[in-house]
Amino acid sequence: MTDLSQLEAELTAAAAAAGDLAALEALRVAALGKQGSVSGLLKSLGAMSPDERREMGPRINGLRDRVQTAITERKTALDAEALGARLASERVDLSLPPSPRRKGSVHPTMQVMDEMVAIFAEMGFAVAEGPDIEDDFHNFTALNFPPKHPAREMHDTFFFNPRPDGERRLLRTHTSPVQIRTMRQDNAGAPAPQFTPPQDPPIRVIIPGRTYRCDSDQTHTPMFHQMEGLVIDRGVHMGQLKWTLETFISRFFETEGVGARFRPHHFPFTEPSAEMDIQCDRSGGELKIGQGTDWLEVAGCGMVHPNVLRNCGLDPEEWQGFAFGFGVDRLGMLKYGIPDLRDMFASDVRWLSHYGFSPFAAPNPASGLS
Numbered sequence: 001m002t003d004l005s006q007l008e009a010e011l012t013a014a015a016a017a018a019g020d021l022a023a024l025e026a027l028r029v030a031a032l033g034k035q036g037s038v039s040g041l042l043k044s045l046g047a048m049s050p051d052e053r054r055e056m057g058p059r060i061n062g063l064r065d066r067v068q069t070a071i072t073e074r075k076t077a078l079d080a081e082a083l084g085a086r087l088a089s090e091r092v093d094l095s096l097p098p099s100p101r102r103k104g105s106v107h108p109t110m111q112v113m114d115e116m117v118a119i120f121a122e123m124g125f126a127v128a129e130g131p132d133i134e135d136d137f138h139n140f141t142a143l144n145f146p147p148k149h150p151a152r153e154m155h156d157t158f159f160f161n162p163r164p165d166g167e168r169r170l171l172r173t174h175t176s177p178v179q180i181r182t183m184r185q186d187n188a189g190a191p192a193p194q195f196t197p198p199q200d201p202p203i204r205v206i207i208p209g210r211t212y213r214c215d216s217d218q219t220h221t222p223m224f225h226q227m228e229g230l231v232i233d234r235g236v237h238m239g240q241l242k243w244t245l246e247t248f249i250s251r252f253f254e255t256e257g258v259g260a261r262f263r264p265h266h267f268p269f270t271e272p273s274a275e276m277d278i279q280c281d282r283s284g285g286e287l288k289i290g291q292g293t294d295w296l297e298v299a300g301c302g303m304v305h306p307n308v309l310r311n312c313g314l315d316p317e318e319w320q321g322f323a324f325g326f327g328v329d330r331l332g333m334l335k336y337g338i339p340d341l342r343d344m345f346a347s348d349v350r351w352l353s354h355y356g357f358s359p360f361a362a363p364n365p366a367s368g369l370s
C-alpha cells in the first residue's frame with residue numbers, strides 16, 4: 001500500500017511548485033483525474049473489507065480533500081500573478097478614438113411637437129390629451145357634424161366592427177374630439193381613460209396627438225399627427241385667433257413677420273371658419289417660408305360654433321371661443337425640408353439618423369426673436 005503521507009507530501013509540494021496553469025492542470029489530472037493516483041486509491045476502497053474501509057476511507061478522502069485544496073490555492077495564486085503581470089505590462093491608451101456606437105435620435109415629429117408645445121406654453125396654453133379610439137359622439141356629433149354628414153360615412157375613416165348594441169367605435173380622424181372632452185369635463189361613453197384634466201372656462205389648451213385616416217400618398221399617411229388649439233373665454237374674438245396663429249408661425253419658423261391670410265372655409269364645428277395660409281416662395285425649386293408671393297395652407301381654424309358650446313353645456317351668450325388645428329408632421333416637413341411624409345413612419349434608421357435630433361438639444365421657442 002502506498003504510503004499516504006508520502007504521497008500527500010509529494011502532491012502538495014508539486015502543487016505549490018507548479019510554475020504555470022498548464023503544469024498545475026497536468027498535476028490535477030495525474031492525481032484527481034479518472035486514472036489519477038488519488039482516484040485509484042479511492043477506487044481501491046471498494047475491494048476492502050468493512051473494517052479496513054472504515055479505517056482507510058477517512059484517510060483517503062482526507063488526502064483527496066487536502067490535495068484538492070493545495071491545487072486550488074496554487075491556482076488562485078497563479079491567476080493573481082498573471083493579472084499582476086498584465087496590469088504591469090498593459091497600458092490604456094486614452095488618446096485612441098472610441099469605437100463608434102449607434103446613437104438614438106429624437107424623431108422629427110416629436111421634436112416639432114416639443115417645439116410647438118414650448119411656444120404655446122409660453123403663450124399660456126396647457127396641454128390636454130384624449131384617446132385614439134373614439135366614439136361617434138366625440139368625433140362627430142358633439143362637433144356639430146349633421147347625422148348624414150359625408151365624413152361619417154367617409155371611406156377614409158377607420159371604423160371598428162359594430163358592437164352588439166350597434167355602436168361603432170373609430171380611430172379618431174382629428175384631435176378635435178378632445179375639445180369636447182375638455183369642455184364637457186366628463187368621460188361619457190369614452191372607451192379609454194380621460195387624459196384631459198377637467199376645466200371650467202376660461203380654457204386655453206393645445207391638444208397634440210395621433211390621428212388616423214385611410215389615405216396614403218406623398219403628403220398623406222394612415223396615421224399622422226395634429227395639434228389642436230382651443231380657447232374659451234368671455235368676449236373672445238377672431239382678432240385674437242389671428243394674433244395667436246401669426247405669432248406662433250413667426251416663432252416656429254424663426255422668421256419675423258411671416259405673411260398670413262385667412263381664407264373663408266367650412267368646418268361644422270366653427271362659424272365662421274377659415275384656413276390659414278402662410279407666405280412662401282417656391283421659385284428655384286426650394287421652399288422658403290416668409291418670403292415671396294405664394295401661399296401655403298397650414299391650419300384650419302375658426303370661432304367655436306354655438307352648437308358645439310351648447311353640446312358641452314356652455315351658454316354661447318356667455319362664452320365664446322376659437323379653435324385651430326395644425327398638421328404636425330406637415331409643419332415638420334416644411335421646417336426641416338422633408339420631402340415625403342411616408343418616410344416619417346417607415347422606421348428606416350438611415351433616414352432617422354439623418355433627420356433625427358439630438359435629445360440634448362432643447363427646443364428654443366424664442367430663438368432669434370426678442
Ligand code: DAH
Pocket residue numbers: 173174175176228229267270299300301302322323324325326
Ligand atoms: N379638425 C380639422 C381637420 O382635421 C382641423 C381643424 C379645423 C381643427 C378647424 C379646428 C378648427 O380646431 O377650428 O381637418
